[in-house]
Amino acid sequence: MDFPPAHPGPAEDQLLVLQGNHRSSFVWEGDLSDQPLHARRLDDLWDFMVQHHFHARVVARLQATGFYTIFRIGRMQLDWFLIMALVERWRLETHTFHLPTGEATITLKDVQVLYGLRVDGRAVALPQYIRSMTRGQYLDMMGQYTDYRSQGDAVQRGSSRVALLAIRDHMAFLHPDITGETDDLHIERYTRLALLLLFGGVLFPNTSGSLVSMRFLHHLQELDDLSLYSWGAAVLTYLYKSMCRASMLCQRIMLLQPPLPPLEPGETHPFLPLASRWVLRRGKYRGTNAYHNLPLVRDVLDMLVARQCFTCYWASPGLPVGTGDAAACRQCCTR
Numbered sequence: 001m002d003f004p005p006a007h008p009g010p011a012e013d014q015l016l017v018l019q020g021n022h023r024s025s026f027v028w029e030g031d032l033s034d035q036p037l038h039a040r041r042l043d044d045l046w047d048f049m050v051q052h053h054f055h056a057r058v059v060a061r062l063q064a065t066g067f068y069t070i071f072r073i074g075r076m077q078l079d080w081f082l083i084m085a086l087v088e089r090w091r092l093e094t095h096t097f098h099l100p101t102g103e104a105t106i107t108l109k110d111v112q113v114l115y116g117l118r119v120d121g122r123a124v125a126l127p128q129y130i131r132s133m134t135r136g137q138y139l140d141m142m143g144q145y146t147d148y149r150s151q152g153d154a155v156q157r158g159s160s161r162v163a164l165l166a167i168r169d170h171m172a173f174l175h176p177d178i179t180g181e182t183d184d185l186h187i188e189r190y191t192r193l194a195l196l197l198l199f200g201g202v203l204f205p206n207t208s209g210s211l212v213s214m215r216f217l218h219h220l221q222e223l224d225d226l227s228l229y230s231w232g233a234a235v236l237t238y239l240y241k242s243m244c245r246a247s248m249l250c251q252r253i254m255l256l257q258p259p260l261p262p263l264e265p266g267e268t269h270p271f272l273p274l275a276s277r278w279v280l281r282r283g284k285y286r287g288t289n290a291y292h293n294l295p296l297v298r299d300v301l302d303m304l305v306a307r308q309c310f311t312c313y314w315a316s317p318g319l320p321v322g323t324g325d326a327a328a329c330r331q332c333c334t335r
Contacts, residue, residue, distance in 0.1 A: 016093050023088045023247050027298075044164040045197040046075040048171060054194070055178045061191040065226040067198060069116035085297040092244040100304045106239065108232055117232035124234035130218045135159065138214040145217055146170075146196075147189045161211035164200050167193050192220045203235050 010016045019025055049071070054062070062068040089097045096103040108119040133141075138160045143149050148170045150162060171193050178190055200212025219226060 016091060018092055018248065021248055022091075027088060043075065043201070044168045045071075045194075045201045048168045048197065049074070052172060052175045055180075055187075057180065057182070057187050058178060058191055058194065061187060061223060062194065065191075065195065065223055066116075066118055066231065067195060067226070070198060070202065071194075073115075081294045081297050084294060085301055087243055087246045088298070089301065090243045090247045092247060095240055095244075100302065101306050101308070106236065108236060111232040111236050115232065115235065117235060118227065118230055119232035119236075121230045122228050124219065124229050124231060126215055126218055130215055133160070138217075141217050142214050145189065145221060146192050147174075147186075148193065159211075160214050161206070161208065162196075162214055164197060164210055164212055167196055167200075167212070171197070188223055191223060192217070195220055195226075203231075204238050 010019060013019060016022075054071070059068065062071060086097055089099060091098055094103065096105040111117055112119045139150055142162065148162075148167065150166065171190065174186070174190055174193075178187065196212050196216060199216050200206070204213075204216075206213065219229065
């Protein structure tokens, strides 16, 4: 018996107008059956923290900025192929994952739960004069607020970006001088360098894979004001942009494990951020994080049914549960 050829979709193209250039089209044709995305793994920050523990005064400054939760999380274990399979289902037109059970997306609450970042407050935006600054002006600002002076090719020619490795090396040079008697000015400069490593290597990695924009110095001028901004919204916006690029065959993506469900309105959690649950403790770290193969993960997503998609917190006594009761949640998650 002959069966009609399967239609790859979408069934209606009035909304999903970019299907022709979407990764899913090439996967269907067999062109990307086993070709992975070039996901970033920038470890400049984590490698530095393994060798140099932050002084208590630096920790206090980072806590005041609202970013110390991410430093405390550390290097996470990621399932690359799961992330890749989800990117293939991400649609630029709707900013949602298209699954057999319907559409799903990543929300501001997810970012707040995972990273503990603020999702309300001032918008993270750059004034026009910062955007129009020259390379020399950026370098002057870098020297003023971090005491870092570029050498050689540390700063990309004609660009506002500086090498993460150069920042890490400069922090290693300054680290022995950070003591309880160090001037506040030097503590602040060291803190700004640490935040640049965080921005360029974790929160806002760019297509170079090894550079960070000196434009962030605009917001780093006043460290006391950092906590007033909605950095969670900025991270989510950047993630959306990265997944849109990756889903349309622009190969690089930002690192973010698929999200845990958001908390209910007004509900608090005893040990945020939950992203720390993806970190292997006891000092162990695996450089190779993919636990599955890509075709298998694609098949699993293809076979999703409605009862497999619900709001649930991973099985741990005392955790709030979004849907159903705690006993049912633990029974489901531990099968």
